[in-house]
Amino acid sequence: MPYAIGSGAEDTDVGRSIQQVKALNNGRAVYNDSRMLVFDHPDECWFHSADFRLHVWSQGALLEEERVPSPAAARERVFLVQKLDGLYVDIALFEGTAIITRGSFGGRCTQTRLKPTDVEALTAHYRKLGFERVYGWNVSRERLVRRELRLTQPGLVRAEQVQVDGAVRLTVSTRVVGTEKTVAEERTLFASREQAVAAAEQRLFALEQEGLSPFTMSKPQGTEMNPEPPALPQVELTAFARPETPHAAVDAAVARLTELHHKLRAGHFIVELLQLDADGDRLDSMGHGQFFRDLHAKRFGRWLRPVEAPAEGSSFDYFVRRYGTATWVVKWAGKVPTHYSGNVSGGGQCVLEVNADEYNVQELAEQFEQPLPGLAEAHVFHGGWHDGLSFIFDRRTRTPEGEFGIHAFGENDPGASWPEQPLTPDAIQPFGFWLFDRVEAICQTLVPELLEVQPPPSHAGA
Numbered sequence: 001m002p003y004a005i006g007s008g009a010e011d012t013d014v015g016r017s018i019q020q021v022k023a024l025n026n027g028r029a030v031y032n033d034s035r036m037l038v039f040d041h042p043d044e045c046w047f048h049s050a051d052f053r054l055h056v057w058s059q060g061a062l063l064e065e066e067r068v069p070s071p072a073a074a075r076e077r078v079f080l081v082q083k084l085d086g087l088y089v090d091i092a093l094f095e096g097t098a099i100i101t102r103g104s105f106g107g108r109c110t111q112t113r114l115k116p117t118d119v120e121a122l123t124a125h126y127r128k129l130g131f132e133r134v135y136g137w138n139v140s141r142e143r144l145v146r147r148e149l150r151l152t153q154p155g156l157v158r159a160e161q162v163q164v165d166g167a168v169r170l171t172v173s174t175r176v177v178g179t180e181k182t183v184a185e186e187r188t189l190f191a192s193r194e195q196a197v198a199a200a201e202q203r204l205f206a207l208e209q210e211g212l213s214p215f216t217m218s219k220p221q222g223t224e225m226n227p228e229p230p231a232l233p234q235v236e237l238t239a240f241a242r243p244e245t246p247h248a249a250v251d252a253a254v255a256r257l258t259e260l261h262h263k264l265r266a267g268h269f270i271v272e273l274l275q276l277d278a279d280g281d282r283l284d285s286m287g288h289g290q291f292f293r294d295l296h297a298k299r300f301g302r303w304l305r306p307v308e309a310p311a312e313g314s315s316f317d318y319f320v321r322r323y324g325t326a327t328w329v330v331k332w333a334g335k336v337p338t339h340y341s342g343n344v345s346g347g348g349q350c351v352l353e354v355n356a357d358e359y360n361v362q363e364l365a366e367q368f369e370q371p372l373p374g375l376a377e378a379h380v381f382h383g384g385w386h387d388g389l390s391f392i393f394d395r396r397t398r399t400p401e402g403e404f405g406i407h408a409f410g411e412n413d414p415g416a417s418w419p420e421q422p423l424t425p426d427a428i429q430p431f432g433f434w435l436f437d438r439v440e441a442i443c444q445t446l447v448p449e450l451l452e453v454q455p456p457p458s459h460a461g462a
């Protein structure tokens with residue numbers, strides 16, 4: 001199971017320690033912050049050296065960042081990606097030799113020469129580590145592979161980007177001479193994609209002959225028809241009709257999150273559904289160590305033992321009595337905005353966090369020279385208050401069932417979304433419906449992103 005450093009400095013106990021990584025680096029210094037580790041597995045460790053170069057310790061051998069000149073245009077590529085952490089292994093095949101490039105999309109890379117007879121075993125090694133084989137010039141139908149080469153000399157920086165989109169080869173040339181920057185783009189249409197790929201490989205080799213070296217790779221959006229990617233995991237999700245009551249909506253939202261937690265096991269989890277003994281690997285794969293475990297100690301497994309609660313009173317009170325909290329933590333959120341759980345680095349990036357004791361809004365309200373009417377009595381129930389991703393109950397009015405009006409909330413400027421006049425009772429959306437709608441809306445964007453990072457079927461549960 002791969003391991004990675006989490007978002008907070010508190011999580012550096014996950015995987016190898018800095019002392020262990022220094023030992024892999026022959027005792028030399030390494031980059032001393034949360035970006036030190038790129039990929040960590042008992043048989044493989046990618047890390048940044050003190051000068052932020054990518055070093056790779058693989059099966060007992062240390063590979064330092066270097067560039068290996070290509071002897072010709074590559075005749076074939078074996079390209080593997082680990083989508084969750086944005087990593088790639090690119091094996092270019094030539095007559096009698098091969099070059100392997102390891103790196104992270106948008107980050108550093110390192111190369112080494114390889115015997116063609118070793119390609120099959122090395123491919124199997126990375127498949128075992130959770131890397132998935134895709135195409136050499138597109139990782140999916142929509143996402144391309146853009147290769148960038150650079151040449152840096154005194155007074156000159158030259159960058160060349162090459163990509164293939166359908167049957168089109170696109171090259172972008174950037175030159176910085178002194179303070180002057182010029183950019184030129186060239187789109188060339190070929191009779192087939194195969195011809196476009198061959199031309200792109202020829203272009204890469206020509207650039208190396210001119211002194212440029214591989215610098216980084218990225219995944220731009222494609223616009224043409226590209227090869228169908230390997231099939232994504234087929235996941236059938238329940239089609240929930242919008243519930244008729246707010247209390248039923250709470251149960252439906254929890255059921256949806258429970259289903260996602262169990263059916264899509266990579267890239268996210270619901271804290272309240274985790275068991276520390278049984279799900280330790282899942283926590284580790286997301287980069288969460290002891291700090292995370294201690295912070296959420298009271299939330300772990302809470303939904304595995306829900307309290308029997310009558311469907312009466314407000315739907316929020318029902319949620320708190322039956323389920324307690326909701327903490328949806330992600331590693332790969334795509335376009336869904338996230339916030340730190342509890343506004344603490346190391347608490348996990350959340351797309352949803354409902355907690356009855358989230359924030360002391362009375363203390364904030366007392367700081368204003370001109371008080372916001374009703375703010376001191378309000379109730380923040382959703383995390384993200386520091387990022388403006390939170391939500392608050394306005395308790396100046398309520399429905400006969402005890403439901404309060406819901407508004408966005410941000411600590412830095414609470415008045416931006418706080419109304420002078422409260423909602424009338426007939427305009428208030430009950431919390432249960434709000435929760436159900438919010439979960440479904442997040443799913444619309446997040447589920448396709450999560451499908452992209454699920455392991456291949458042959459590695460499910462590995």
